[in-house]
Amino acid sequence: MIRLRTIAKQILVTFGIVILMTISALVSSVRADSAGISAPLSISDDAYLTGVFQLDRHLNGFDQPLVSTGNFTLSPKDGLLWENQEPFPDTTVMTDRGITRVLDDGSTEVIASGAQFHQFIALISAVLAGNWDALSAHFTLAEMPPETGETNASWHVKLVPLAGLPIADQIIEITAYGDQFVEHVTITKPSGDYDDITLGNQAKASLPLPGDIAALLSGQAQ
Amino acid sequence: MKLRAAIWVICLLVMGIVTVWQISAKHSRIDGDILALIGQESGPENAERFSDINIVRDLLARDARQAIVMVSHGNRNALEAASRDMAQEFRDIAGTNNVSLPGFETGDAQSLYGLYQKHANGLLSQKDRDSLMNSDGQRLFRRALQDLYSPSSMISAQSLGNDPFSLLPGFLSELGGKIGQSGLVQDDNRFATPIIITLSPDVRTNGQEAQWVKQINDVIATRSASDAALHIAKTGQVFFAVSEASHARSDVQRIAIIATIGVIMMVVGVFMSALPLVATLLTVGSGLLAGITALVVVFDSIHAIALVFGASLIGISIDYALHFLVLPKSVGAARARLAHIRPGLRLGLLTTVCGFVALAVTPTVLLAQISLYSISGLIAAYVTVVTILPVLPHRDVRDRSVIRTIYAHIDNALLKVRIPQKQRLAVLACAVIGLITTVYSLPANDDIAALGHGNTALIEDAREISETLGIGGNPQFIRIDGSLVQDRLETGEAVRTALTPIIRDGILGSLFGLSDVIPSIKRQQENRELVAKELEEPFGAKLRASLPVQTPTQHTESDFLEPDPDILGTIPALASLQHGETDIIRLGAVKDADAIRDAIADIGNARLINPRETITAQFAHYRNWATIALAASLIVAGILAIIRYGAYAGLNVLAAPLIAILIAVIGAFALGVTINFFAIMALFLVFAIGADYAIFTSESRHHGQQTEIRFAVFLSLISSILAFGLLATSSVPVVNTIGTIISIGLACAWILSYWMCSIPAQADTTDSR
Numbered sequence: 001m002i003r004l005r006t007i008a009k010q011i012l013v014t015f016g017i018v019i020l021m022t023i024s025a026l027v028s029s030v031r032a033d034s035a036g037i038s039a040p041l042s043i044s045d046d047a048y049l050t051g052v053f054q055l056d057r058h059l060n061g062f063d064q065p066l067v068s069t070g071n072f073t074l075s076p077k078d079g080l081l082w083e084n085q086e087p088f089p090d091t092t093v094m095t096d097r098g099i100t101r102v103l104d105d106g107s108t109e110v111i112a113s114g115a116q117f118h119q120f121i122a123l124i125s126a127v128l129a130g131n132w133d134a135l136s137a138h139f140t141l142a143e144m145p146p147e148t149g150e151t152n153a154s155w156h157v158k159l160v161p162l163a164g165l166p167i168a169d170q171i172i173e174i175t176a177y178g179d180q181f182v183e184h185v186t187i188t189k190p191s192g193d194y195d196d197i198t199l200g201n202q203a204k205a206s207l208p209l210p211g212d213i214a215a216l217l218s219g220q221a222q
Numbered sequence: 223m224k225l226r227a228a229i230w231v232i233c234l235l236v237m238g239i240v241t242v243w244q245i246s247a248k249h250s251r252i253d254g255d256i257l258a259l260i261g262q263e264s265g266p267e268n269a270e271r272f273s274d275i276n277i278v279r280d281l282l283a284r285d286a287r288q289a290i291v292m293v294s295h296g297n298r299n300a301l302e303a304a305s306r307d308m309a310q311e312f313r314d315i316a317g318t319n320n321v322s323l324p325g326f327e328t329g330d331a332q333s334l335y336g337l338y339q340k341h342a343n344g345l346l347s348q349k350d351r352d353s354l355m356n357s358d359g360q361r362l363f364r365r366a367l368q369d370l371y372s373p374s375s376m377i378s379a380q381s382l383g384n385d386p387f388s389l390l391p392g393f394l395s396e397l398g399g400k401i402g403q404s405g406l407v408q409d410d411n412r413f414a415t416p417i418i419i420t421l422s423p424d425v426r427t428n429g430q431e432a433q434w435v436k437q438i439n440d441v442i443a444t445r446s447a448s449d450a451a452l453h454i455a456k457t458g459q460v461f462f463a464v465s466e467a468s469h470a471r472s473d474v475q476r477i478a479i480i481a482t483i484g485v486i487m488m489v490v491g492v493f494m495s496a497l498p499l500v501a502t503l504l505t506v507g508s509g510l511l512a513g514i515t516a517l518v519v520v521f522d523s524i525h526a527i528a529l530v531f532g533a534s535l536i537g538i539s540i541d542y543a544l545h546f547l548v549l550p551k552s553v554g555a556a557r558a559r560l561a562h563i564r565p566g567l568r569l570g571l572l573t574t575v576c577g578f579v580a581l582a583v584t585p586t587v588l589l590a591q592i593s594l595y596s597i598s599g600l601i602a603a604y605v606t607v608v609t610i611l612p613v614l615p616h617r618d619v620r621d622r623s624v625i626r627t628i629y630a631h632i633d634n635a636l637l638k639v640r641i642p643q644k645q646r647l648a649v650l651a652c653a654v655i656g657l658i659t660t661v662y663s664l665p666a667n668d669d670i671a672a673l674g675h676g677n678t679a680l681i682e683d684a685r686e687i688s689e690t691l692g693i694g695g696n697p698q699f700i701r702i703d704g705s706l707v708q709d710r711l712e713t714g715e716a717v718r719t720a721l722t723p724i725i726r727d728g729i730l731g732s733l734f735g736l737s738d739v740i741p742s743i744k745r746q747q748e749n750r751e752l753v754a755k756e757l758e759e760p761f762g763a764k765l766r767a768s769l770p771v772q773t774p775t776q777h778t779e780s781d782f783l784e785p786d787p788d789i790l791g792t793i794p795a796l797a798s799l800q801h802g803e804t805d806i807i808r809l810g811a812v813k814d815a816d817a818i819r820d821a822i823a824d825i826g827n828a829r830l831i832n833p834r835e836t837i838t839a840q841f842a843h844y845r846n847w848a849t850i851a852l853a854a855s856l857i858v859a860g861i862l863a864i865i866r867y868g869a870y871a872g873l874n875v876l877a878a879p880l881i882a883i884l885i886a887v888i889g890a891f892a893l894g895v896t897i898n899f900f901a902i903m904a905l906f907l908v909f910a911i912g913a914d915y916a917i918f919t920s921e922s923r924h925h926g927q928q929t930e931i932r933f934a935v936f937l938s939l940i941s942s943i944l945a946f947g948l949l950a951t952s953s954v955p956v957v958n959t960i961g962t963i964i965s966i967g968l969a970c971a972w973i974l975s976y977w978m979c980s981i982p983a984q985a986d987t988t989d990s991r
Contacts, residue, residue: 055371059379068371082373087768090368099374111374111395191378 048075048209051181051202053082060192072199075209078217093216102216138162139174154179230609234508234602237515244518275840277701277801278833282459284798285697287319287421289458291442292687294414296451301413304445304452309417311441317425317434322418324406338394341783342385343753344746347396350389351749359756362387366765386765387757397738407690412453414690421460435464455683465677466954473952481944485540488940492625495617498547505543505606512602513595525588532595538574538907539603540945541914541938542567546611548619548934549927556612564608566921566931571604573862573917574910577855581848581906589847592903596910619933629936633929636976643870646978650877657884661849664887666897668842670834673900673956688811698815700733700807703827707785710805710827711742717807717828720821730818731811736799740785747782845899852906856880859913867920871979875920878974879912886967895962896955904963911942912971919975932976939972 050073056065070085079095091102092111099111139159156177161168169190176185181202188194208214243249293308295301309321338345346354353361369375369388377388384390406415425434442454489499513532517524545567549559575597582593619626641649700717704710714737724730741749785800799806807828812818815832822828856876864872883905891897915935922931942964949961 055373057371059377059382061379066370084368084371087371088367090371092372092374094374101368101372111391189378191380193378 045077046207047204048073048078048207049202049204050074052200054198056196056198058194058196065196073209073213073217075207075217077207078209078214081213081216091216093219095217095219097219100219108219144175224613226609227613230605234511234606237511241511241515241518249518249522274701274831274836277804277806278831278836280801281697281699281798281806282833286426286459286463287423289419289421289438289456289460290687290691291417291419291438292414292455292457292683292691293417294412294453294455294690295449296412298413300449300451301415304449305415305417308441308445312417312419312438315434315437315441317422317430318419319422320420322420324416324418338390338783339381339384341746341781342381342390342393343387344749344782345393345741346389346749346752347392349396350392351752354752354756357756359760362389362757363761363765366761367768370768386762387753389753409690416687416691419458425460431460432464432467435461455686457680457684457687461680462677465680469954473949473954473957477948477952481948484944485941488625488937488944492619492623492937493547493617494620494623497615497617501547501611501614502540502543504610505603506539508606508610509539509599509603513599516594516598517591520594521587521591525591528588528591528595532592532599538596538600538910538914540941541570541911541918541934542603542607543611544934544937544941545918545931546607547617548930548937550618550930551616553927556616560608560612562927563918563921563931565924566918567604567607569862569866569921570914570917571600573855573859573913574600576858576862577851577906577910577913580851580854580858583851589844589851619930625937625940626933629933633932633936636973639977641977643874646874646877647870649881649978650873653877653881653884657880657887660884660887661853664891664897666842666845668838668845668898670837670841672896672898698809698812698830698832700735700809700818700822700828701831702735702805702807703803704805705803707800707805708742708744710803711737711740711785712744713825713827714738714805714807715742715745716825717822720825721818724817724821729812729814730809731813733807733809735807736785736805740783743782743784841899845902848899848902848906852883852902852909855906855909856883859909863917863920871920874978875913875916877978878916878971879909881974881978882912882967882971883908885970886963889966890959890963893962895959898956898959900956901959901963904960905967907946907964908967908971911938911968912974914938915971915975916979919979935972935975939968942968 050071052070053072054067054069056067058065068084068086070083072083073081079093082092082094084090084092093100093102093108101109101111103109139161142158142160144156144158156175159174159176161171161173172188172190174185174187176182178184178199182199184199185197186194187197209217291308291312293301293305295304305323309323312318313321350362353359366387369377369391375388375391381388381390406413408414419438421434425431438456442456446452446454485502486499489502490496492498510532514524514529517528517532545563546559549562553559553562578593578596578600581589582597702710702713702717704713714735717735718733718738721730721733725732737745799808809818815830819830822830856879859879860872860876863875866872867875886905886908887897887901890901895901915938918931918935919928922928946961947965947968949957950965952958952961
């Protein structure tokens with residue numbers, strides 16, 4: 001009985017983890033050596049990262065991917081803001097309180113809430129701090145040589161979920177490569193579907209966040 | 223005589239072998255679960271319709287195998303680490319079947335999501351359904367487009383094929399809300415999560431509960447000591463059961479030791495020999511053995527309550543042994559002594575057996591077991607007295623023993639009271655009227671919660687877990703009856719609609735039924751029509767234009783989600799929601815049961831069931847039958863006494879136990895003892911033993927050994943008070959009830975045997991004293 005209680009939220013949580021783990025990997029940038037694997041750039045709690053993205057969602061059996069583009073803002077302290085610009089505007093806010101969608105009229109709709117989301121930010125912070133150990137509780141990490149066509153890539157990391165963990169039901173593997181900043185991430189799912197996320201124009205800045213973004217991440221935006 | 227004794231010894235040995243074989247081969251099992259036997263006589267209303275008590279018993283039996291440990295901590299990571307470690311330690315405890323961490327595991331999520339995907343267009347959240355019913359499909363279309371590109375969306379190629387408008391996530395999300403709190407909750411900067419432990423079925427049957435609970439408590443204590451910020455609470459029937467059993471066992475052990483020492487000292491002190499003690503133990507032991515043998519031969523499952531009450535025939539059978547043992551050698555050889563007391567023994571046995579037969583004809587398995595145990599045991603005790611005791615070496619009572627001296631003073635004082643025959647009859651008449659009045663006017667309380675000792679810490683833990691996680695507590699539910707599963711699902715949906723305002727008002731925390739997981743075909747069909755009309759028709763083409771794939775829009779009847787056994791088997795938690803032709807809606811955090819009853823009053827096939835009330839009603843049912851049986855026993859005893867002694871003397875014999883019962887009831891009530899089923903069963907013992915006192919005393923007038931027989935009754939009283947009266951000192955209410963009633967009743971019956979029976983009504987010329 002108790003298991004059923006959490007099914008709906010667990011599924012959303014798992015998907016949320018996938019996205020945030022991905023973004024965590026995205027912000028891995030400056031090469032650092034920890035346990036023999038390239039480590040991400042450390043971003044302290046008083047800093048945040050901004051950039052643009054292109055998400056190519058490849059669905060098994062579909063000829064063309066579903067393509068969306070927009071901006072993102074990641075604050076280890078406050079959460080992740082994912083703002084679609086194309087094909088239409090849409091804003092998703094992910095914090096340790098849950099996942100919220102900002103509607104056209106500016107009001108918000110809670111997609112999922114719960115204490116489980118705390119781990120999103122914890123994992124992001126672990127990555128930003130260059131702490132692969134935190135990720136090793138969920139993934140097997142392996143460094144791979146950059147492949148042909150990965151322009152400017154000086155490192156390539158592959159994350160495979162540990163067997164038996166919930167995330168292993170949703171993801172086969174995550175690969176990411178980049179140089180100073182992460183340039184590309186691929187999330188492969190058991191169905192054969194995969195998401196390609198390409199990042200650009202990334203910049204690190206110090207808090208405070210811009211007012212409108214801070215309001216969205218704090219849940220005070222209407 | 224020796225031959226008969228040898229044959230009876232062989233019979234007892236055979237009984238012992240049969241009993242040991244039956245129990246060790248598990249042909250018969252002894253069940254200590256208070257729910258295991260009660261209500262078994264309440265068979266299905268038809269082949270598939272189960273009674274309330276049967277469903278309650280089944281649900282509670284399922285719940286009984288589950289224990290919940292709630293772990294909370296201010297630091298979420300520390301909470302997860304501690305929870306995972308504790309879960310592993312719980313898994314390592316013998317008797318643990320399964321441990322789950324809902325806060326950190328997905329459990330059946332994948333299988334359930336896969337199950338729903340194929341039927342997605344018939345599954346709508348209430349919010350989406352309301353939107354479509356209000357012709358607001360635009361919002362859902364917009365959301366579907368957003369989900370295509372949302373980083374957090376659950377879409378896949380397969381989900382788009384089955385659920386192009388992404389309706390299923392909303393349904394799943396709402397389902398989570400319907401069922402209750404999350405597996406991981408945050409409250410005032412503290413995180414809390416449950417660890418759900420399922421016990422192996424054999425933990426209870428093998429009597430390993432106490433050991434299992436001890437090991438769980440050890441793990442909790444160690445963890446709590448290692449981290450002061452860690453708070454742990456636990457709940458589950460197993461913890462309450464072990465706590466209650468511990469209290470009761472502690473009390474009963476203390477009382478048993480005192481009683482055993484007391485009886486040994488009494489017998490040895492009176493006879494200055496261990497031989498009478500052996501004779502007494504043989505009599506009592508043979509009675510107990512025969513009683514158990516009869517139960518294991520007749521019943522597959524024997525209830526502990528039946529054993530406890532059956533074993534109480536110790537107090538009756540010891541009368542038989544003492545009755546024989548106190549007769550001096552001067553009366554004659556063993557055969558002659560036996561001839562003196564045999565009529566009295568027979569009448570006492572017959573009277574008691576009639577009483578327990580009346581109990582046996584009641585339509586309750588529990589009372590039938592008590593009855594069979596008692597009848598078999600008493601007959602065996604009687605046979606032991608008339609076959610084995612006469613061949614044992616005899617020891618006379620020592621006249622100078624302390625007990626004998628004390629008895630002589632009391633006996634002398636009691637004999638000074640003389641009540642004329644007419645007054646005796648008047649007293650009897652008043653007692654009969656008083657007893658009838660008492661039966662109708664004395665308030666009874668059969669609440670099962672009043673039976674136990676209660677454990678404040680466990681009750682507080684259960685409250686905390688219920689408030690924090692919304693689980694545990696009194697498992698109230700709504701039962702829905704109907705021969706067709708679809709009718710029941712539709713009724714379940716009507717119940718949810720009726721109770722939604724009550725949930726909103728906080729009167730009800732949550733409800734969860736099969737129709738929440740598997741909507742009725744009617745509801746699914748309505749949903750499909752809404753989706754077709756309000757989404758597919760106006761927005762389907764636009765959506766598909768955004769997708770490079772064709773999505774199916776038509777579903778056949780066979781595509782409806784139905785609660786067939788395969789699905790119910792896939793998700794075990796759903797199986798407990800269906801019992802034959804009855805579906806169950808489980809409720810959480812019920813604050814006002816009457817409000818729920820009122821809300822569903824118009825839904826004909828739905829009824830609120832409170833397990834506590836159901837079990838309490840069952841015990842009230844038992845109490846009523848036991849009261850009727852007790853009344854019948856008194857009537858039969860009166861008839862037998864009149865046949866044996868004539869009208870006046872016969873009524874005198876009846877008066878002693880009858881008045882003793884009346885005084886015991888009123889006295890116990892005045893002392894604050896709850897009158898319930900167990901109180902009535904204690905009165906049965908007062909009747910049986912009190913009748914023996916009166917009969918033995920009356921019989922003594924025929925064979926002229928009044929003094930010796932009154933002394934035997936006195937010894938019997940002491941042993942009974944030691945065996946039962948000390949129960950009155952127990953802190954466990956049900957044990958206290960039995961002890962108090964028996965103490966008052968037997969003391970009264972003993973005194974009344976003097977005043978109503980022992981002295982010839984007009985002239986005491988034969989009594990030696």
